[in-house]
Amino acid sequence: YGLTEQEVNELRFTGTASSILSARIAYLLNLKGPALAIDTACSSSLVAIAEACNSLILQTSDLALAGGVYVMAGPGLHIMTSKAGMLSEDGRCFTFDQRANGFVPGEGVGVVLLKRFSDAVRDGDPIHGVIRGWGINQDGKTNGITAPSANAQVLLEKDVYERFGISPETITLVETHGTATKLGDPIEVEALTKAFSTAKQKYCALGSVKSNIGHLSAAAGIAGVIKALLALKHQMLPPTIHFAELNEHISLDNTPFYINTQLQPWEVTAGKPRRAAVSSFGFSGTNAHLVIEEYISERESVKNNNELPCLFVLSARSEQQLKSYAQELKDWITAHTQLALVDMAFTLSQEILLQRLSAFIGEQPSTGVYTGLIKNRSKDASLFETDEDGQALLHLWCQQKKLAKVAQAWVSGLNVEWQLLYGEPLPHRINLPTYPFADERYWLPIAPAPAPNTPHNSTLHPLIQHNTSDFFAMRFSSTFRGDEFFLADHVVRGQRIMPGVVYLEMARAAVAQAMRIPAASAAFVEEGSMLRLSQIVWAGPLMVGASPLTVHITLTPQENGTISFVISQDAVNGVPYAQGTVEPGIQSTVQHLDLPAIQSRCQRRISASECYQRYRELSISYGPSLQGIEQLSVGEGEVLARLRLPATPGMAQPYTGGSTSLPYVLHPSMLDAALQACIGLQIVVPPEDRRDRACCRSRHRVGMRYRGV
Template sequence: MENNTTDRSDILRKALEEIKRLKRKIEQNQDSHFEPIAIIGMACRFPKGASTPAKFWKALRTQKDLIGPIPEKRADYVLAGAWEESPFLKEAGYLEEDVEGFDHRLFRFSPREAERTDPQQRLFLKVCWEALENAGYAPDSLRGTKTGVYAGVMLMEYMQQLATERKLTAQFEPYDVSGNGFSFMSGRASYFFGFQGPGITTDTACSSSLVSIDQACKGLWMGDCNMALAGGVNLLLSRESTALFSSLNILSPECRSKSFDAEANGTVRGEGCGIVVLKKLSDALKDGDYIHAVIKASGVNQGGLSSGPTVPHGPSQEILLKEVWRKAGISENGPDYIEAHGTGTEIGDPIEMNSIIHLLPKERQPPVYVGTVKSNLGHLEAAAGVAGFIKTVLALENKKIPGNLHFKTPSAHINWIESCIEIPTKTIQWNSSQRPRIAAISSFGLSGTNAHIVLEEYENSTKHSDEKSESATRKWPFRFSARSQTCMRDQWSAFVYFLHENKNLNMNDLSYSHNISRADFKEKQVIWAANRQEALFILETALADETDGIPVKGLWRNSDDLPESINQTEKRLQEISFSEVQTNPDLEQSVFADWIKGKKTDWKSYYRGCNLRKTDVPNYQFREKVFGLKTT
């Protein structure tokens, strides 16, 4: 009898211990599922040369108007008849670059395949490459990883042009499928980079890219991927689409988005692409990534039965904001800044703004600032949400709120009297409070699908290293790689331009950032420089030699220029870390010499624990040719 009691007690004790263990595991899983998402990289191609986050921020800070006339090359494709003098077609937010340009060799396309592929897909691939570099990952280093791609897109103008051509030629091309199907927007990127996480393309009209970011967060929280690229793309390839949108009475005849203003009379179209690289915060910290900001919460809903299928629905917008703010823990006072959808339409802006006002306490101090990037570059449609997202991340990082263009007289349809909202008309300092700065972004689709995300600023613990504390004789390595020597010279030129434009550089951070983000190609070279001036001298000397044959001190051109004095080590070079070479420069030279000779080097592992900070470096310079449909 005593043995039975003892056995029963032991069973109960073990059961209670197991219940406690499972409860702890559930709590840990909940924490990991919904921890903040780190933004570790960004890239963009936006109108009028805002082709990097740094250039985009300069345009925002200086309140540059990025709307302009149609590029000359595309002016041939005009609508005849009554549309020739249409005010809606005169200006838009156009990219400066030739949208048909593409480095088909780098992305492994045949010329025919490139020609039949939607320029939106080509641009998306390029910006994905640049986003990975910005995050500090060589684009060829992630094959087989659980990296997801979440793409937003809505226009199929190129597919329509191909369909028109097929009617004339009666020829069917297999590339028309893989080059234009929406699923291939994400699928092609996953294929090219070798990712094995989800590849999902979303079309919710104007909210597509912010919905894609929300979906990426959910993919990370649920363990579908360990890293994600998310964003969207939009190109204006046919003026017929502008004519169609004008029939909805949503376009401004002045081609300007006068958001929140009494004279708001519509939006103006724009084009571009933006990509952000995301990880769970714990993973980003473990991997030593630089963190631009963190996502605290996100959400998506639908307007449902409103006054029309394309009319924004205030109550559903309010429900979404309230729910996301609750998840982010800011229900009481809301965020410090809201990047509004703010198209500049007479109906849409008041609906959005009055929904926000209803959620915020009138007496809140300081005020909640509201702006919209559409006042700068127009409505990028499928890429609109990510454009506002990148703007907001940059505002958090720089602790400034860009001024809103074209805001003079507040709209009488917005309940300003009951509001704590302020629209900044010039760029202002974002004064800090007791808590970290918090911002939110809204994106509302023409289809009724709404998205909202809350961001929080993040202070990286790793600070810039002090270059002056380094030995004056310390030579910092910079590795360059390209498909050919001609392409190599393109990389040199870009780096020279970067060094001229940025005078206050830390060579150790710069060397680290450059080396971890370069993909490997056939041509491999290294320069060794103690400071910015020496790096400029080496590269400018090499560029002046058109034969690429004259020896330049400090430049290793492939294996021919390696010094004979490099000491070989019996230790396997892949086991050497950056911390070891600090006291042994010869060892560092051996690491880079082996790389030039063709040894595969894991640069992220080499630099792990180095306490250097990721900083901006020039992106790889694509060697592009123009691939467009031939017109007669």
């Protein structure tokens, strides 16, 4: 109810259903076991881990992904929790502190991969920790549906320790729920004290990651788990920050607990594993508690014989990502010389994507690199894979460690049984750098809102919204908030900057308005003549930050019949962003290009994804509405670009003569895409002169030639 017609669509049906959150992961990864979307409010992700442990014990799963995600897509949570008096007025979580006055919302996502302990040890998996016990319960009837229950917390924690045979005296760190509320923190400490029920004092540190990153709501529990796992990994007790004076309602005298306020070594009795407990309590009344133990490997350390020959195989979805992956891995290997190359090589062989690279390292000079694109694999490769003799030959190569032949076969698209290459025992899977995903923007476009106190229909043009002329000057003014497609999707070094081509359309539209040129002939003064923009100077960047920015374009007629324009923030004495000259009445001449000849000279193809990846490497991020390049064809000193107007919802379309089209003639998306095509020449050649011959259509071919600067 209350949604616009555009917002009520088939994508919203699945895109906003909580059940799809887990189902989408199962769908993409082809997982067949239980897929549950769990909502118990703040305890959701810890409940998910507990349910995953149950599934593994019941053997309804062999592997389980469990965790949580919380994203604040709007201000709703802040408004509701602020009205409920739950938020910290200081913007800090003062957990356990006398200043505790509420929590600070945070965003995050975290997931752990769970496996039965015996299976993980058998398979040689990297183990970050062992979950020794877990449990879930409910508050039931309390003095308020969102009020915590100390009795329920005590019952849960005691149940976990008794069912799994865990002595609380072996737990030396508790990652608490710790929401930094005046009464919630004391209830939690009181419950822990009763659940531990030991005379041993001051041996267990209390902490809360909320003091560092805020309350992640559904992802709060997994954040605590990851903190505990990192503490186990580094064998250090992390401090709880923003703590100065103990909450007056908390007493730690004669208890097992102390507030850890500094980073310190995590000392335990020799031969005993470190143990941490993690709690998460939902305002729904559903509580979760688990105990995580340090994993002490019993397998003998293997000498890293990095002189043995190894075959490294990488795969990615694009050539550019493959290059990035290879460079990232090279840097990582250089920094981790203590690890076995064979373990790295074996771990990499688990990924299979379209773009492939293989590199074998052996006795010099038998070292080589091969690359291949699977979708272009030859018929010979397909035949080799299906033929029994071909498979037997490939197996023989693996057993005889003929790495060069195996490498070439793999990049050609053949599937290799890597176990044959490595033999028994297999190397161990280890943690390597993650896949370098392409930077792609998926934010929903926001339709422009009308200016304050201004009717919708009073806007003259998206770029010259109002006529603010006075007795002294012809002037048009516009206010930009930063959510306009040409700003939101044009980010340079983290700043939303106005594309230079926007000024061209702004000047054209302003002159068309001043000369009362009808929209249907907005590119022409009269039949056979046109407007010409020349002597364009881009003087400085127009950046829109958190506050809206009002920009003015001032037109001044010259004695020679031209019109000069200046675009600035200050209408009178401001430093210009851009300036130039518009010449009306120029005779129309159309230059015809020999397209087949250009295509024959430009044989090298550059995909749109590679093009925009190169721009991202230059710290220029183009969003969907400004990604108009479909393909570049590059020759010697020239480039031919195929452009298409991005079909982005909420983006104004070029003027096509219909009554429903918004009046863009030099559409920013198409014009900027034409300039972007210069990346094919590896240098941007600024235009000396632009003629406004005709409207930008939704599809174009643009030819460019390097002539020197």
